[in-house]
Amino acid sequence: MPRLGDATRGRILYGGDYNPEQWPEETWHEDVRLMRAAGVNSVTVGVFSWAKLEPRPGQRDFAWLDRLMDLVHEHGIGVVLATPTASPPPWLGHLHPDTLPVDQDGRTEWWGGRQHFSHSSATYRRHAAAITEDLAARYAGHPALTMWHINNEYCTYDYGDEAAARFRRWLGNRYGTLDALNTAWGTAFWSQGYGDWDEVMPPRHAHYLKNPTQVLDFRRFTSDMLLECYTAERDIVRRHTPDLPVTTNFMPLWSGQDAWRWAEEEDVVSVDLYPDPRDPLGAQHGALVQDMTRSQARGPWMLMEQAAGAVNWRGANHPKPRGLNRLWSLQAVARGADAVCYFQWRQSRQGAEKFHSAMVGHAGEQGRTHQEVRQLGADLAKIGPHTAGTHVGAGIAVLHDWHSWWAGDQDGRPSTRFDYPDVLHAWHRALWEAHLTTDFAHPEHDLTPYRVVVVPQLYALTDAAIDNLLAHVRRGGTLVCGFLTGVADEDDRIRPGGIDARLRQLFGIRTLHEWWPLETDETAVCDGFRGTLWSEEIEPDGTADETVPYKGGELDGLPAVLRKGRAWYVSTLPEPDALRDLLARICADAGVRPALAGLPAGVEAVRRGDLLFLLNHGRDPVTVGVPGTHRDLLTEATVTDRVTLGRHGVAVLAP
Structure with missing residues (x-):
């Protein structure tokens, strides 16, 4: 089975979502120049490109993607190619309303946003398989292709009639008989006993409290249906490229997926991580997500998305203070990440996320955010050969x-x-x-x-x-x-x-x-x-x-x-x-000790392989005692017995 190491080749992947269809082609050449200067070696392409790739039913427009794939390859940049199935084109919902999800109150979720698909719709699954098949067949041999990214942030619920029919089949497979279902659901309470499978429904809007086990099973069912969508597309791309790893990106601690089960179906486990830069426990939240993702991966994992600065969906969207983007990115590496990526490469000028930051923001290459992105790229190039593929131990x-x-x-x-x-x-x-x-x-x-x-x-x-x-x-x-x-x-x-x-x-x-x-x-x-x-x-x-x-x-x-x-x-x-x-x-x-004793407040220490990562989550410089002589891979300096970390400073010490 291919793994992340097959794509990283002894380095840390660095880059992010790239949406070239939002820009004229002359901008693409500027993009690859800036990518090279920033140390970017990987871009994720095609996540929301279905309407561009299939403008009308059955039509295919791959010419623009051909040119893009060739261009980035010429500049030494690999491509994580996404199936575009997270956001179907308007024509699909217009022609096939059965592909649209229905909420628990019976309201249809229409196109105009994203994730507007029913995981249970046979029509959606057929069209998703068709575009995935053609995409995989066309680019299977392209030298830029390093990995597949299926869909994006699977997170839809559906309470519609087709989902109800699939729910009944799922329950039949789980329980076998209605008697077993009635026993498991405790339907003797409130006169809920079922005598016919057609009476069983998703937990739609109810007058008062719903049956708790019915709700529990519907959440299990939803996770399984989304997983079926993922594995169907995964199996298509695997058939064309059996040597390339396949992933999809988790949202951290999202309640709709049993990520333990999902991780078993992925070659690479990846996650999107957006701590609030104003949260004094933002670093701890990051550490929790990183530890969980590493554990699901049973080794190195991929930070698929993070923000270079501000997001656009909180009440007040604060940018990251100077140095915080670098600190949190290197924290992810310390805790096992072999890929550090962003949403997105270039900040959009239109659409719902035009105020979401990017590696190249509205301020352009002279902006502080992009300059910090360049510094991080240089840092990752220094430590990548020493960290990629190594593991984090925990007792x-x-x-x-x-x-x-x-x-x-x-x-x-x-x-x-x-x-x-x-x-x-x-x-x-x-x-x-x-x-x-x-x-x-x-x-x-x-x-x-x-x-x-x-x-x-x-x-x-x-x-x-x-x-x-x-x-x-x-x-x-x-x-x-x-x-x-x-x-x-x-x-x-x-x-x-x-x-x-x-x-x-x-x-x-x-x-x-x-x-x-x-x-x-x-x-x-x-x-x-x-x-x-x-x-x-x-x-x-x-x-x-x-x-x-x-x-x-x-x-x-x-x-x-x-x-x-x-x-x-x-x-x-x-x-x-x-x-x-x-x-x-x-x-x-029990004999379990910290990675390093006597740490100052706000300093985090993590051992990955033979390396000791020291991360200062404070704004004031601190001195950390590190007995012995070490080499700091970031500064290439030799340190003996102590190292000073500046504001949001990091040291990566090799023995």
Whole structure:
């Protein structure tokens, strides 16, 4: 199977989405000149070009793309060629309304934007396959072609009639019989029992709360239908170019895709990443996404999109301050990226994203953003031969599962004051601020490589997942679980006792009497810290080796935290410093240490292969102790025992 290394060839890919159809051809020659000056070696072409490639049904206009492919190849730039199926041309929706998605209120989503396709439409799939087939046949032998990019940011839901028919077939394959479906969905509640498959519908608009397992299965179905669209196009291009890798770009922590399953179908795992430059935790958000993407890829991965400056879809769209683009790009490399790319190369003058930044902005090549893009290109050329293909080691796994998220993220729960991504970020932030590098893993993955397994929250767990956690502890591993974990099974059926009995025994819990959610500004006082968001009325069974009690209130004296052997249960969300200190202590006891001790505040240290990346997320210069003698690949200077990092500065130290 081809991999990212087949496209990178021992270097870091650098470039971004290139939309030459928006510009006269004389601009193309200016573009390749600027690309060469910026160190660009890869461009993604054709993402939104369907109307240009097929202006009328069955017509093909490849001449412009022929010229573009030849031009960039002449200048030593490779092409990641996209199938254009994320944005069908207006004629497709006009002639075939069945290709348009329908929302849960029955409203059609029309053309004029993008992603206006029904993943379940046979007509859409037929036309998407046809343009993909012709594109792959034409460019399979072109020397510029290095990789395929299928569609773009798969993210559509569809509640229409054709989707409903496919949903019923999907359910039939999953359950076999209506009796099994009725059991899984708990349809004895509210007189929802189904006696005919034609009665089963997507969870369209309802008077009150919808059936939770119906909603859960519809999210599973949606992920699977989108995946079918991806694999259909992937298989076409693979048939023409079996030696070239294929990818599609994830949106980070988007709830509509089971990215663990999707990653298994990709040769290269890629992601789009847009932290807010005004967010003081923007770097931590980036680190979480990078760690998750690296874990899905099981090695090097591709940063398919980021912003060189401002985006255009926040309330106030701030540019990146001087040096931040370079810092966050090199952070991605530190955490395993072998490709650093942007949306997009040249900033659009028209259309919905004309205020979204680009590698060449409206200020042109003299603009600050483009000058920083050039500096980054030079940096990547220096470190690429030393980093490409190398791996990031981690002794900690954070467990994450989309199905558990889907099950827990519904109405009718004990609290709407928090959501799952917030909890996941809080726990990852604690580890990141403790300078502990983490992988992510599915709860049924092999956990033997890890000394510490962290479960921020997994509301729904399969029996296999629970057995996997128990086996990890039996092998001598450390397990730390957050609140509301192991409450339900894969059908969103509450397990007897409110927490699975095996987990209760593991943690030393006799009974979970009540869940006590907290208001937004409410805290639970514990011995040594305050808890937020949540608390639980737990009766211990007397076997715990260590407890931290609640102090005051209804839960006074009951355990907020329990430890039994190497298994920890945390029934609240400690405030950030407390959670960081707790996890740092647990990891140290398990033999997991930071990449570098004694780091100043705001400095991140990550080891990738033999290299040590030091990243200063602050605006003030800092000096970092680095015992021994090292060579900084970025400055080519030799440093002994200490290195100074300027504002948003980076050092990449080789032994």
